[in-house]
Amino acid sequence: MSRRKPTPKVKEQVANRAEYRCEYCQALRSYSPSPFDTEHIQPYSLGGLSILENLAYSCHGCNSDKSNRIKFLDPISDISVPLFNPRTCDWQTHFSWSDDTLLIIGLTPTGRATVECLNLNREELVNLRELLKLVGKHPPV
Numbered sequence: 001m002s003r004r005k006p007t008p009k010v011k012e013q014v015a016n017r018a019e020y021r022c023e024y025c026q027a028l029r030s031y032s033p034s035p036f037d038t039e040h041i042q043p044y045s046l047g048g049l050s051i052l053e054n055l056a057y058s059c060h061g062c063n064s065d066k067s068n069r070i071k072f073l074d075p076i077s078d079i080s081v082p083l084f085n086p087r088t089c090d091w092q093t094h095f096s097w098s099d100d101t102l103l104i105i106g107l108t109p110t111g112r113a114t115v116e117c118l119n120l121n122r123e124e125l126v127n128l129r130e131l132l133k134l135v136g137k138h139p140p141v
């Protein structure tokens, strides 16, 4: 089990597995001005390993907002719940798109907490979704 940072080969495997899309906000790498990160679901600083089962492909904004958190408050129940884990959870179980597909809606306590913590409806993301929708590249299929 590796405590080292992910190797370039592992980073490529993570990106490829995610089809070059942020596993949290669903942003496409090819339309992002910022580099994407190989994110530790269980944070590296908390002992998370650099293995495929603990890594997610993440835009820089989501990774930065998640930081070293693994839990966050559900805004409805005000209870601290685990954040969305792309390795063990299905995105569609915890999130859906708003009717106009511009906003991510949290469907579960984990989904709502993750929308809040990672700020999944940041202004720049919503603007990008609006533009990508015009050219048929949003929402993801």
Ligand SMILES: [Zn+2]
Residues within 6 Å of the ligand: 022, 023, 024, 025, 026, 027, 058, 059, 060, 061, 062, 063
């Ligand atoms: Zn993201």
